[in-house]
Each structure stands twice: as structure tokens, then as C-alpha cells.
Amino acid sequence: MHSLRKRELAGHRSGFHESASSMKDEVGFDRTALLTDLYELTMMDAYYRLGMERTAVFEFYVRRLPEQRNFLVAAGLEQVLDYLEGLRFRPTEIEWLESTGKFSASFLQRLERFRFTGDVCAMREGSVFFENEPLLRVTAPLPEAQLVESRLINLLHYQTLVASKAARCRLAAPPDAQLVDFGMRRSHGAEAACLASRASYIAGFDATATVEAGRRFGIPVVGTMAHSYIQAHDREVDAFANFARCHPGNVTLLIDTYDTARAARSVVRLVRELRAEGIEVQAVRLDSGDLAAEARRVRAILDDGGCRHVRIMASGSLDEYAIAQLKAAEAPVDAFAVGTRLSVSTDVPDLDCAYKLHEYAGQPRRKRSQWKESWPGARQVYRQYDPHGRIGMDVIACATEALEGKAMLQEVMVHGRRMAPSPSLEQVRRHCREELATLQPEMSCLAKCGRSPVKISRSQHALVAELDRRAH
Amino acid sequence: MHSLRKRELAGHRSGFHESASSMKDEVGFDRTALLTDLYELTMMDAYYRLGMERTAVFEFYVRRLPEQRNFLVAAGLEQVLDYLEGLRFRPTEIEWLESTGKFSASFLQRLERFRFTGDVCAMREGSVFFENEPLLRVTAPLPEAQLVESRLINLLHYQTLVASKAARCRLAAPPDAQLVDFGMRRSHGAEAACLASRASYIAGFDATATVEAGRRFGIPVVGTMAHSYIQAHDREVDAFANFARCHPGNVTLLIDTYDTARAARSVVRLVRELRAEGIEVQAVRLDSGDLAAEARRVRAILDDGGCRHVRIMASGSLDEYAIAQLKAAEAPVDAFAVGTRLSVSTDVPDLDCAYKLHEYAGQPRRKRSQWKESWPGARQVYRQYDPHGRIGMDVIACATEALEGKAMLQEVMVHGRRMAPSPSLEQVRRHCREELATLQPEMSCLAKCGRSPVKISRSQHALVAELDRRAH
Numbered sequence: 001m002h003s004l005r006k007r008e009l010a011g012h013r014s015g016f017h018e019s020a021s022s023m024k025d026e027v028g029f030d031r032t033a034l035l036t037d038l039y040e041l042t043m044m045d046a047y048y049r050l051g052m053e054r055t056a057v058f059e060f061y062v063r064r065l066p067e068q069r070n071f072l073v074a075a076g077l078e079q080v081l082d083y084l085e086g087l088r089f090r091p092t093e094i095e096w097l098e099s100t101g102k103f104s105a106s107f108l109q110r111l112e113r114f115r116f117t118g119d120v121c122a123m124r125e126g127s128v129f130f131e132n133e134p135l136l137r138v139t140a141p142l143p144e145a146q147l148v149e150s151r152l153i154n155l156l157h158y159q160t161l162v163a164s165k166a167a168r169c170r171l172a173a174p175p176d177a178q179l180v181d182f183g184m185r186r187s188h189g190a191e192a193a194c195l196a197s198r199a200s201y202i203a204g205f206d207a208t209a210t211v212e213a214g215r216r217f218g219i220p221v222v223g224t225m226a227h228s229y230i231q232a233h234d235r236e237v238d239a240f241a242n243f244a245r246c247h248p249g250n251v252t253l254l255i256d257t258y259d260t261a262r263a264a265r266s267v268v269r270l271v272r273e274l275r276a277e278g279i280e281v282q283a284v285r286l287d288s289g290d291l292a293a294e295a296r297r298v299r300a301i302l303d304d305g306g307c308r309h310v311r312i313m314a315s316g317s318l319d320e321y322a323i324a325q326l327k328a329a330e331a332p333v334d335a336f337a338v339g340t341r342l343s344v345s346t347d348v349p350d351l352d353c354a355y356k357l358h359e360y361a362g363q364p365r366r367k368r369s370q371w372k373e374s375w376p377g378a379r380q381v382y383r384q385y386d387p388h389g390r391i392g393m394d395v396i397a398c399a400t401e402a403l404e405g406k407a408m409l410q411e412v413m414v415h416g417r418r419m420a421p422s423p424s425l426e427q428v429r430r431h432c433r434e435e436l437a438t439l440q441p442e443m444s445c446l447a448k449c450g451r452s453p454v455k456i457s458r459s460q461h462a463l464v465a466e467l468d469r470r471a472h
Numbered sequence: 473m474h475s476l477r478k479r480e481l482a483g484h485r486s487g488f489h490e491s492a493s494s495m496k497d498e499v500g501f502d503r504t505a506l507l508t509d510l511y512e513l514t515m516m517d518a519y520y521r522l523g524m525e526r527t528a529v530f531e532f533y534v535r536r537l538p539e540q541r542n543f544l545v546a547a548g549l550e551q552v553l554d555y556l557e558g559l560r561f562r563p564t565e566i567e568w569l570e571s572t573g574k575f576s577a578s579f580l581q582r583l584e585r586f587r588f589t590g591d592v593c594a595m596r597e598g599s600v601f602f603e604n605e606p607l608l609r610v611t612a613p614l615p616e617a618q619l620v621e622s623r624l625i626n627l628l629h630y631q632t633l634v635a636s637k638a639a640r641c642r643l644a645a646p647p648d649a650q651l652v653d654f655g656m657r658r659s660h661g662a663e664a665a666c667l668a669s670r671a672s673y674i675a676g677f678d679a680t681a682t683v684e685a686g687r688r689f690g691i692p693v694v695g696t697m698a699h700s701y702i703q704a705h706d707r708e709v710d711a712f713a714n715f716a717r718c719h720p721g722n723v724t725l726l727i728d729t730y731d732t733a734r735a736a737r738s739v740v741r742l743v744r745e746l747r748a749e750g751i752e753v754q755a756v757r758l759d760s761g762d763l764a765a766e767a768r769r770v771r772a773i774l775d776d777g778g779c780r781h782v783r784i785m786a787s788g789s790l791d792e793y794a795i796a797q798l799k800a801a802e803a804p805v806d807a808f809a810v811g812t813r814l815s816v817s818t819d820v821p822d823l824d825c826a827y828k829l830h831e832y833a834g835q836p837r838r839k840r841s842q843w844k845e846s847w848p849g850a851r852q853v854y855r856q857y858d859p860h861g862r863i864g865m866d867v868i869a870c871a872t873e874a875l876e877g878k879a880m881l882q883e884v885m886v887h888g889r890r891m892a893p894s895p896s897l898e899q900v901r902r903h904c905r906e907e908l909a910t911l912q913p914e915m916s917c918l919a920k921c922g923r924s925p926v927k928i929s930r931s932q933h934a935l936v937a938e939l940d941r942r943a944h
Contacts (some may be wrong), residue, residue, distance in 0.1 A: 028500015030662035034684040037656055038695030041683065046718040049807045052704060100920045102722065142704055149698070153657040154665060161660075184509055185625040186822045188633075190502035191661030193626060211513065212506040225512030226621070228829035231837040232524060232614055246518040250574065256841045258943065289842035339821045343660075349821035350658045350812045357700035365703040369728045370761035471730065 033089045033114075034096070036150040044115050047106040047143040057359035057378045058135040058149070060156055066348040073167045074127045074135050075199045075218030075431060076159035078422055080152055081413060084116045086411040087148070116144050120413035123381075124423075126163075126202050126432030127408065128439060130394055130454045133381045135160070137399075137409060139226050142284065142360060149355045157353050158192060162199035165345040167436060168320040169338055170204030171444050174327055178335035180222055181208040182315060183343025196343035204436070205349045209337075214338070217425055224285045224313070224337075226254040230355040244270070244279050252283040252313060257297070260286065264298045283311040283335065291316070292331035299332040313337055319346065320446055344348075365465050375456070376463050381408040391438050397457035502663050505561045505586075506568070512672050513569070517579040519615040529615040529850045530621070530830035531606040532628055537866040537924075538820040542915040545639045545904060546599045546607050547671045548631035550894055552624055553885060556588045559620070588616050592885035595853075596895075597637075598674050598904030599880065600911060602866055602926045605853045607632070609881060610873075614832060621827045630664060634671035637817040639908055640792040641810055642676030643916050646799055650807035652694055653680040655815025668815035674900050676908070681809075689897055696724040696757045696785070696809075703729065709738045716742070716751050724755040724785060727770070732758065736770045740777030754809065755783040763788070764803035771804040785809055791818065792918055798832060838939050847932060847938050853880040863910050869929035 029035060047053065062072060089111040097103055097111070118140020123129060135156060138145045169179055181200045186194040197205075197213030207220040214221035225243055233239035236258060244251045251274075255263035264284065271281050282303070286294050291314045302310050314326065315337035326333050340346065351364040356374045357365050363378035377398055382405035386392040397403050412419055423431070477914035501507060509605035519525065534544060561583040569575055569583070586888045590612020595601060607628060610617045641651055647838040656665040669677075669685030679692040681792045686693035697715055705711035708730060716723045723746075727735035736756065743753050756774070758766050763786045774782050786798065789807035798805050812818065829837050849870055858864040869875050884891055895903070 028502045028662070029666045029688075030500045031503070032684050034687055035656075035662050035665065036683055037654075037681040038683050038686075038693050039681065039697055039701075042695055042719055042722070043697055043715075046701070046715055047704075049718050050714050056700075056704065058700070060838060093687075095681075100686075100693070102719070104718075146698070150657050150698075151662075154659065154661065182509075184507075185622050186629050186825070187626065187817070188520050188630045188660035189626065189663030189667055190500070190507050190623075194501045195661060208511040209511065211508055211510050211569075212501060212504050214510075214572075215506055215565075216501075219562060221510050221572070223514055225511055225515055226618070227839045228528075228530070228618060228621075228837075229511075229515045229518070231829045231839060232519075232528065232832045240874045242522050243515075243518055246521050246576075247514055247574070250514070257709045287841065288844050344822045346821055349818055350816045352657070357703045360704045367699045367703060368730050369699065369759065372760050373747050377483050383707065464785065 010028060017228070028190075032093060033087055034093050035154075036147065040147050040150055042102065044143040044147050045103050045144065045311065046140070048107055048110060049104065053141045053143060054361040055139060056357060057146040058138045058355055059358050059379060060136040060146045060152065060353065060355045061132055061134045062129075062160075063352045063354060063372070064131045066351065067448060068347050069164060069168075070445070070449045071128050071130060071164070071167075071439060072160055073203050074129055074160055074162040075125050075163035075202050076156040076195070077122050077125045077136065077412070079155045079159070079195070080136070081120070081418055081422065083151055083155065084120065084413065084416065085119075085146060085418065087114070087116050089114055099161045115416055116140065116148065117416040118413070119411065119415070120145055121409040121411050123408050124410070124431055125428045126435055128391070128435045129381070129408070130452060132375070132392060133396060134379050134409060137378060139378070153353060153355050157351055159195050159199040159344045159347070160353075161351055162343065163203040163432070164198045165320070165342055165348070166200035166203035166205055167432070168446060169323055169336070169342065170449070171436065172320040172324040172446060173336060177333070178207070179205040180313075180335060180337045181205050181210065181213075181342060182337040182339035184210045186340040187343035192343060200338075200342055201425065202432050203428070204433060205338075219425070223250075225254050227254065227257050227287075230254060231246075236263060237270065240266065240270055241274070244274050244281060245277070248279040251279065251281045252285055253281060254285045254287065256286050256288045256294070258287070260294055261297060261301060264301040265305070267310065268302060268307055271305070271307050271310065281307075281310055283313050285313040285315060285337070287316045291322075291333070292326055292329040295326075295331045295333050311335060315339065317341065324446055363468060364463055366464065368468075368471070375460060376467055377460075379460070382406065383408055385438065389438060390440050391443075391453050393455055394453045395455050395457050398459045398462060398463060401457060401459050402459065475528070486519055488867045500662075504565060506565050507626075508619065510574075512622055514574065516615040516619050517575050519618065520579055520582060521576065522932065525613045525615060526833040527611060528617040529864050530610045530617045530827055531830050531851060532608040532825065532827045533604055533606045534601075534632075535826060535844070537601045538823065539920060540819050541636060541640075542917070542921045543600050543602060543636070543639075543911060544632055544823070545635035545675050546595045546601055546632055546668070547597050547635035547674050548628040549594050549597045549608065550669070550885070551627045551631070552608070553592070553890055555623055556590075556592065556620060556628065556885065556888065557890065559586070559588050563855060572900055587888055588612065588620065589888045590885070591883065591887070593881040593883050595880050596882070596903055597900045598907055600863070600907045601853070601880070602924060604847070604865060605868060606851050606881060609850060611850070612919065625825060625827050629823055631671040632821055633668050633817045633820070633827075634668045634815065635675040635904070637676035637792070637814055637820070638672035638677055638917060639722060639904070640816065641795055641808070643809060643908065644792040644796040644799065644918060648917055649805070650679070651677040651678050652785075652807060652809045653682065653685075653814060653922050654809040654811035656682045658812040660814035664815060670897070672814055673897065674809075674903070674904050676905060677810075691897070695722075697726050699726065699729050699759075702726060708735055709742065712718070712738065712742055713745070716746050716753060717749070720751040721752065722890060723753045724757055725753060726757045726759065726783065728758050728760045728766070732761070732766055733769060735771060736773040739782065740774065740779055743777070743779050743782065753779075753782055753786050757785040757787060757809070759788045763794075763805070764798055764801040767798075767803045767805050787811065796918055835941060836935055838936065840940075840943075847928070848935050849932075851932070854878065855880055857910065861910060862912050863915075863926055866925045867927050867929050868932060870931045870935060873929060873931050875929065
């Protein structure tokens with residue numbers, strides 16, 4: 001390493017000075033192999049030095065469902081496969097690791113040519129799943145399977161969290177209601193903002209307000225206007241008319257800045273005026289107050305004014321519970337914009353998920369930590385349907401067993417490469433819609449349903465008993 | 473635009489196919505000007521066409537504190553200034569916007585040379601603040617001040633959320649206890665993982681496990697080992713010894729994989745063995761069960777075995793409440809690793825924050841939406857201390873008023889450039905420590921304290937009354 005480079009690194013470490021210029025050349029947080037926990041790297045270093053490079057099987061699963069969820073929706077596999085295929089250590093990253101003095105020279109050399117070479121089995125994105133069921137299984141040399149733990153959890157956890165929340169919104173809403181993701185601003189950072197759009201689209205949302213999610217994933221992008229836009233005008237009605245004339249194809253007017261009823265009456269007059277110019281007002285948005293009462297009041301004003309075609313969008317602290325209430329109250333809301341409570345999954349902002357070693361060098365392994373015991377060996381989930389095509393039973397079995405039912409985990413990556421092009425986002429979304437239709441009615445309700453469809457196969461039980469016997 | 477390019481874009485839009493190769497050349501989610509809500513761009517387009525480019529004043533604040541917080545800690549300003557200084561639209565981004573058909577040609581041309589040219593006043597990072605107080609004020613031509621809304625909220629909200637949570641952990645923990653951020657895996661995406669490390673370090677955490685946060689921000693990085701590492705060995709004690717010999721400078725042994733007491737006794741024997749080789753075991757980690765009881769049991773075993781110097785780290789579902797319980801129980805825990813509940817801020821995963829227009833073209837503006845009314849005009853916070861140096865009263869005043877006390881907002885950016893190099897992260901951290909010392913004792917408790925130090929100045933009240941009179 002050049003001594004100049006060394007000094008720069010040392011300066012960076014000791015000075016702690018941050019500045020825009022030092023950041024500009026960096027890759028994004030989501031593009032670096034150093035987005036991992038330190039222990040993955042120190043364990044990996046140890047594995048290499050100890051010659052522990054035989055095949056390991058790790059599985060990702062959610063230990064138990066939160067009280068407020070009857071099912072979860074798998075999402076994030078696509079980003080995991082991208083991560084595994086693209087995982088490289090850049091020279092500057094390796095130099096930084098060297099500068100910490102925590103790693104052996106031989107380890108750093110191996111990182112230079114590191115590639116993920118393992119296999120992955122996984123449930124399809126958009127699949128419904130339950131507690132303890134493996135979503136994804138990694139089979140790879142131990143150091144590789146270990147390294148990828150932190151980011152793999154980070155990617156699967158968040159999109160699964162949001163897709164599961166979004167699915168509840170979809171199930172709670174009237175079937176023909178439009179659902180839009182407005183969650184960017186309070187989502188936890190840049191990546192969360194964009195991946196929340198993707199996860200919610202998979203689970204049945206129709207569009208997002210986040211432009212980058214539109215560009216990156218092809219999700220329809222929609223938008224209205226902010227209160228600031230209204231306030232910047234001296235007269236609210238001028239703000240409405242100006243916007244409609246600038247964006248004639250896309251007119252959703254925000255009507256709650258000052259006096260909602262008065263604004264609704266302005267809209268009625270404006271609709272006539274604009275029609276003469278060939279411009280249609282598509283919708284109005286309500287963002288505050290008692291949304292059911294306001295929607296009814298506004299609907300009446302619009303209908304009386306001959307504006308039955310103008311739709312009503314509601315926003316402001318919405319989630320599946322609020323949507324269900326508005327639906328129960330038969331509030332005339334045509335579109336629901338769901339923001340923070342979707343992208344943060346406010347009622348359940350994290351899942352009790354894990355990525356655990358199930359087998360090493362051909363031997364099943366099991367953790368027995370109090371309250372956090374894990375099941376051993378590579379596993380498979382067999383889903384059995386009732387005569388109505390609904391989920392009757394999920395049997396978690398040893399991967400080597402062949403049981404009745406649909407095997408939920410399928411091979412998607414071999415030797416570090418995808419086996420086939422990924423399904424399109426539209427295909428994933430369609431799959432999710434089909435999956436939600438297989439839920440038993442009590443499972444698709446918002447209220448907790450006491451039942452779980454998950455059973456453990458006899459062979460799994462026998463394997464646990466055998467391992468525990470051997471350990472004592 | 474080339475027709476070839478057009479076809480590619482159209483293909484990208486209609487096909488929705490995602491693949492690793494199409495992602496590789498992309499910049500990260502945190503590096504694109506398209507990380508914004510669509511309406512910021514459509515409003516901006518309208519502002520330009522309407523000639524509404526006079527000066528606007530926007531302020532960022534938290535409307536009300538969550539029930540579980542007595543104060544908040546400002547964080548994220550550094551990333552906001554980076555964003556404002558670096559904001560550019562790349563040609564490919566503009567081409568994509570064009571392909572949506574939603575924007576005027578003149579608007580897209582202006583984006584090519586877009587720069588943020590405004591001024592920013594802000595509270596220093598690490599400052600304590602309360603409901604309704606502006607953390608940051610943007611003064612800029614209306615289209616610029618509008619555009620930056622979504623990302624600015626996104627950046628300030630999350631780091632403030634985590635810094636506020638971390639400060640509570642710091643206040644709850646014994647003063648000499650080490651606090652470590654273990655939150656990466658369940659944080660919401662890549663950026664959240666790294667910015668949580670930064671925000672918690674500001675608020676008094678000592679280190680993080682997230683490697684990229686260490687590299688990017690100079691935060692000390694620490695790590696232990698995973699259960700999988702223990703399980704991959706046939707014998708737990710071999711796993712311990714191997715790790716210590718591979719990483720002699722950094723030995724924290726995870727002892728709860730099978731039987732904690734037995735593992736602690738192994739550690740006692742190993743300490744003697746390793747000492748002969750010149751290797752010291754620094755600590756053991758407990759990650760499951762009743763942590764207070766386990767810590768006491770393990771402390772006794774270590775002490776009886778002459779290992780008083782071996783420290784105990786606790787982890788697993790920790791937060792300020794669990795830390796306070798362990799402290800109250802006098803559990804012999806020397807280091808607390810706080811993960812998910814820190815980086816997700818599980819008890820309060822979002823704040824009711826807003827970025828609102830306060831003035832346009834020299835006229836104060838006020839939103840009167842039900843339950844979401846805003847204060848008008850540019851504001852300042854004057855902090856008055858009691859004789860013990862503690863926060864006595866915060867007066868929110870018109871920015872033009874000169875009141876007693878310390879003015880909390882200071883100018884940090886003029887014409888789109890920082891006025892001075894940013895403080896180092898260490899300086900910010902020191903400032904936060906000093907700020908936490910100015911809290912009244914009942915405010916630094918975990919329990920809700922009924923009092924708020926916030927008062928509104930007479931001039932602010934008069935301005936509201938005047939505006940509401942004019943509106944009617």
C-alpha cells in the first residue's frame with residue numbers, strides 16, 4: 001500500500017471530519033460489501049485460518065408472528081439475489097479493513113477475489129408464510145454463508161415487513177379502491193423509501209408517490225399537491241386553477257388547507273370553467289379532520305354540483321385499521337394514500353427473524369439458547385390445501401422428506417448465479433394476489449386469529465430428539 | 473433524445489423486468505435527485521411556469537412529542553447539507569422524467585442546470601429540542617425550497633428519531649457502561665443501518681458493529697461472534713479457543729449457545745490456558761434468557777475462577793427500559809449491545825414532523841387544516857436557563873424579535889454553500905453530552921414528565937391573530 005494512501009486513511013480514522021467533498025466519490029450505502037456486522041468478517045477470517053470451509057446450510061425465518069399479524073408476505077428475494085451475485089470487495093474497502101489492524105493479511109488477500117458461490121432455495125416473492133417457516137435457505141462454504149448474514153436479513157426483513165402490512169391494507173380496503181404509497185418522507189432512509197414502494201406494490205398497492213421507485217422498478221407514480229403550494233398563492237382557487245392548467249392530465253386538488261367545504265364548492269365552479277377548456281378535474285384530496293364525515297360532506301357538495309365523476313382521495317395517518325373504519329362507515333373514499341404507517345409499519349416496526357446455521361459439514365446443528373431454540377437440518381415447507389383451495393396445513397419437514405403438498409422452497413440460485421431470469425414485478429404482484437386468496441377467511445381479517453396452520457413433521461421432531469440426546 | 477434511448481426507456485417502463493445487470497450501473501438510492509415525491513416536481517414545474525420564484529421560508533419541526541419522549545435530540549443536519557450542496561439532476565434522470573410525459577420541456581431544461589441556492593438556519597446537531605420548535609429553516613426561491621422537502625424530512629426525521637432513542641439509553645445506563653449499536657440487520661434498509669450508527673454515536677453510544685458506519689463516519693467498530701460460529705464447531709470450547717488465537721486483540725466470547733454456566737466455567741479454564749500464550753479474554757456475551765439472573769450467575773463463576781477482569785456484555789431485545797431494569801436489579805453488566813429497538817426505535821418508530829411554508833414573497837403564511845395548524849412567519853427559539861444551568865424555558869418567537877436567552881437556530885448555509893466546515897462527529901457528540909446535562913431531572917427520566925418548557929412569544933400569537941382576522 002502506498003504510504004500516502006496510508007496517511008490518508010489514518011487521517012480519515014482519527015479526524016472524524018465529515019464533509020461533502022469526502023462523500024461525493026463514495027458509492028451508496030447499499031453498494032458496499034462493508035455493509036455488514038464486524039463479526040461476520042472476523043468469523044470469516046477465523047474460518048479461513050481454521051480450514052473450516054465445508055458446506056454450511058443457513059435458513060432465514062421468522063421465529064413467531066407478531067400479535068397483530070395472522071400471516072406474513074415474503075418479499076426482498078430479488079434484492080438478495082442481486083446482492084449475492086454482485087458481492088465484491090473493492091480495493092479501497094480492503095485497504096480500509098487493513099487499516100483497522102483487525103484482520104490477517106491472508107484474509108484480506110482472499111477478499112480480493114471473493115465471490116459468493118453458493119446455492120439458494122427460496123419461497124417465491126409474494127408468497128404467504130407463517131412462523132418458523134424457512135423463507136430462504138443458503139447452502140455454501142461456511143465463510144460465504146456466514147458473511148452474507150447481516151445484509152441478507154436486512155433486505156428480507158424490511159420488504160417482508162412492509163409487504164405484510166400492505167397486504168392487510170389491501171384486504172381491509174374496498175376491492176376497487178386505489179391504494180397509494182405516500183411513505184417516503186418518514187421512512188427510515190433512502191433505501192427504505194424505495195423498497196417500501198416495491199414491497200407494497202407487490203402486496204396490492206396500485207401506485208407510489210416516490211419518483212425513484214417509479215424509475216427503478218416501473219411502479220406507477222402519482223402525486224397531488226402540498227399545502228405549501230396552496231399557501232404560496234394568495235387565493236386557494238387560483239392555486240387550483242393554475243395547477244390544473246399546468247398539469248391538465250393529472251388534477252387532484254388538495255382541499256383542506258383552510259375550509260374544506262368552501263374549497264369543495266370552489267372545485268364545483270372550477271370544474272365547469274375548466275371543462276370549457278377541455279380540462280377535467282380527476283379528484284380532490286382530504287388530509288385532515290374526521291375523514292369519514294369530511295368525505296361525506298364533500299361528496300354531497302360535489303354530487304349536488306354535478307361532479308359525480310370527481311373522486312375523493314383520503315390521506316393522513318392512514319393504515320389498515322383506519323381504512324377498515326372508513327369502509328365500515330361507508331365513507332365515500334375512492335383512493336387511500338397510506339404513508340408513514342405503511343413504510344414504517346408503525347404497529348409492528350420489526351419482525352423476530354433470524355438466519356441460523358442448520359447444518360455444517362453434513363451434520364445437523366441446533367442452537368438451544370433459552371427461548372431462542374432453533375430447528376436442525378435443511379428444511380422444506382409442504383403446503384396442503386383444503387377442498388376450497390385454501391391453506392389447510394403447512395408441514396415443516398426435513399428437506400430430504402417427500403411429503404404431500406406443494407413444496408414452497410424452490411431452487412433459485414446455483415453456484416452463485418440465478419437459475420433463470422427473475423419474474424417481473426407484475427408477475428410477483430399477481431402471485432401475491434393469488435396467495436392472499438388462499439388464506440382462510442379468519443386469517444385475512446385484521447383481528448388476531450388464534451389458529452396457526454403450521455405443523456412440524458415427525459422426522460423433524462425425531463431429529464431434534466436425537467441431537468439433544470447426543471448433546472447430553 | 474436518441475430514438476434508441478427512447479426505446480430502451482419505454483422497454484424499461486413497460487417490461488417491469490428487474491435484473492442484476494440492469495441495476496449494476498445505477499447510483500445508490502441515496503444518490504439520486506429522483507428520491508423525492510412526485511408532487512415536489514409537478515409543483516415546481518407549476519411554480520416556474522407561473523413565475524412564482526420569489527423567496528419562501530420553510531421550517532422543519534416536530535408537531536408534538538410522542539407520549540414516550542420528554543425531549544428529542546436533533547440529528548441529520550450534516551446529511552441535509554450534503555444533500556443540498558450536491559443536488560443535481562443527471563441527464564439519464566431528466567430523460568426518464570421526460571419519458572413519463574408529465575413535465576413541460578422548459579421545466580426539464582431548467583432541471584439540467586438546477587442548483588440549490590438558498591440559505592439554511594438550523595439547530596446544531598446534538599441539541600435537545602421540544603414540540604413545535606423549528607430545527608431547521610430554509611430560505612430560498614420557492615421552487616428550490618419546495619423540491620427539497622421530501623428528502624430533507626427523510627434525513628432529519630430518521631436520525632432525530634434514533635438519536636432521541638439512543639439518548640434515553642445513555643441516560644438509563646450506568647454512566648461507565650459501554651453502549652454498542654447492534655441494529656444493522658433489522659434496520660429498515662442500508663442507509664438506515666449506517667445512519668443509526670451515526671445518530672446513536674452522537675447521543676452517547678460508544679461504538680457500532682456496522683463496518684460501513686465505521687469506515688464512513690469514523691465510529692469505533694466492535695464485534696463478538698455469532699451462535700453459528702459456535703455451532704459450526706463440534707465443541708464449544710474449541711470455538712472459543714480458536715477465536716481467541718485468531719483475534720487475540722479482541723476476544724468477546726458468546727456463552728449462551730447451549731448451557732451458559734457450563735460455558736462460563738470453560739471460559740475460566742481457557743483464560744488460564746490463553747494467558748500462558750499472552751492472550752487475554754476481554755469479555756463474555758449473554759444473548760438470551762433472564763439477563764439479570766444469568767449475568768449474576770456468570771459473574772460469580774468468573775469471579776470465583778479469578779476472572780474479575782473479564783467483562784460481561786448483554787444483548788438481545790435491549791432498549792432503555794430493559795437497561796434501566798438491569799441497572800435497577802444491579803445486574804453486573806458492563807456493556808449493553810442495543811440492536812433492533814434502537815435502529816427501528818421500536819416503541820416510537822416515527823415522529824409527527826413536518827416541513828411547512830411559513831412565508832412567501834415577504835408575507836407570513838399559515839395552514840389552518842384541522843388538528844394540523846401551523847405557526848406563521850420565520851421563527852427563532854430562545855432558550856433560557858435556570859440558575860443551575862438547566863433548561864428553564866424555550867420561547868418560540870418571530871425571527872425578527874430579539875429576546876433573552878440563547879438563540880438556538882444559527883445560519884449554517886448561505887447561497888447553497890456551507891458557511892464553515894462542519895463540526896467533527898466527536899464535537900457533535902460532545903455537544904450532545906453537554907445538552908443532555910441541561911435537562912431538568914424529571915425530563916431525563918424515562919417516565920413521561922407532564923411539563924413542557926415551550927412558550928410562544930406574544931408577537932407570534934399576535935401574528936396568528938392578525939392572519940386569521942385577515943382570512944375571515
